[in-house]
Amino acid sequence: MPIPQGPKEEQCVSMMQKILSFELKRRIAELYSRMENAYDAVARQLNFTCEGCPDNCCDSFFQHHTYIEWAYLWEGLYTLPEAQRETYIERAKNCVIESEAMLGRGERPALMCPVNDEGLCALYSYRLMICRMHGVPSAFMRPDGRKIEFPGCFRCQDLVEGKENIPVVDRTELYRDLAMLEAEFLGHRRHVLPRVKLTLAQMLVQGPPRIPEPC
Ligand code: SF4
Ligand code: SF4
Numbered sequence: 098m099p100i101p102q103g104p105k106e107e108q109c110v111s112m113m114q115k116i117l118s119f120e121l122k123r124r125i126a127e128l129y130s131r132m133e134n135a136y137d138a139v140a141r142q143l144n145f146t147c148e149g150c151p152d153n154c155c156d157s158f159f160q161h162h163t164y165i166e167w168a169y170l171w172e173g174l175y176t177l178p179e180a181q182r183e184t185y186i187e188r189a190k191n192c193v194i195e196s197e198a199m200l201g202r203g204e205r206p207a208l209m210c211p212v213n214d215e216g217l218c219a220l221y222s223y224r225l226m227i228c229r230m231h232g233v234p235s236a237f238m239r240p241d242g243r244k245i246e247f248p249g250c251f252r253c254q255d256l257v258e259g260k261e262n263i264p265v266v267d268r269t270e271l272y273r274d275l276a277m278l279e280a281e282f283l284g285h286r287r288h289v290l291p292r293v294k295l296t297l298a299q300m301l302v303q304g305p306p307r308i309p310e311p312c
Contacts, residue, residue, distance in 0.1 A: 117168050121282055125169050126222070128274050132229045135266045139233045142264045145253055147232065154250060155213045158196065158206040159227050162293050163275060164306045165282040166225045170297070171305040173223025185211050185219070189301035196296065211298050225297065226275060230268065237268035283308065 117125070140146065161167065174182050188211035196206040212219045218228070234249040234257065246265075248254050257263045280287060286308055295303070 117165070117172060117282070121165065121278065122169065122172060125165060125278055128271065128278065129222075129226075129229065131274075132226060132271050135271065136229060136233060139235075139264045139266050143233060143253065143256060145233060145256055150252055152251070153209070153213070153216055154231055155210040155216075155218065155228075156207050157231075158208075158296065160294050160296055161225050161227060161300065163226075163279045164290070164293055164308070165275075165279045167293060167295070167300050167306045168282070170220065170223050170225060170300055173220040174301070177219070181219070186301050188212075189298040192296075192298035193302050196298065208298075211301060226271075230266065233266060234263055235266035235268050237272055 174185070177185075192208050192211050195208055199206040199208075210218075218224055230247075232250050233253055234247060236244055236246045238244050249257070283290060289309065293306075
């Protein structure tokens with residue numbers, strides 16, 4: 098991620114590791130739990146589970162887009178013993194190197210997430226929104242009125258093929274609430290910060306987000 102340019106003389110700014118307040122931690126945990134409930138409700142209606150899946154989508158290449166999720170992920174990492182955290186960071190460094198090589202060859206990286214231990218997520222309560230939404234069909238309405246639809250994973254697509262009135266998770270409110278939390282977390286600094294577009298491995302390698310603070 099490009100770091101914002103250094104401070105101008107008349108506008109003294111230092112880069113601080115931004116810590117989430119207790120209240121923001123509580124609210125993002127609550128939002129994540131709503132995402133989980135919305136997902137589970139649709140999965141139940143479809144009688145869909147990940148059990149017996151020959152794939153593990155934790156090796157998919159995807160990027161995340163909010164500072165608050167990045168910071169919360171690090172809250173999760175700090176709950177782990179240091180040796181375990183260091184293991185994940187080392188794995189993440191390898192992931193980043195391999196991903197860049199694969200992207201350079203025009204391939205889409207398929208590398209296991211660095212915090213996945215033998216198929217299980219070591220940061221399950223702190224996993225990011227995309228991790229929580231992938232699987233069942235979902236959709237959201239953009240502010241311009243355009244509807245974006247996600248068909249779900251390949252197994253779920255097979256399951257619903259030919260069916261009508263398929264239930265979907267509506268991501269609209271969930272996205273809106275995440276955007277509100279992000280705005281609250283960053284405050285006026287959101288206007289000067291570069292857009293986040295990072296894989297989870299990159300978030301581990303870069304450390305917690307660093308946000309400019311007035312000196
Ligand atoms: S979401 Fe779909 S592809 Fe991923 S593990 Fe579950 S069933 Fe498999
Ligand atoms: S954070 Fe957890 S759920 Fe998300 S990709 Fe990594 S191991 Fe999978």
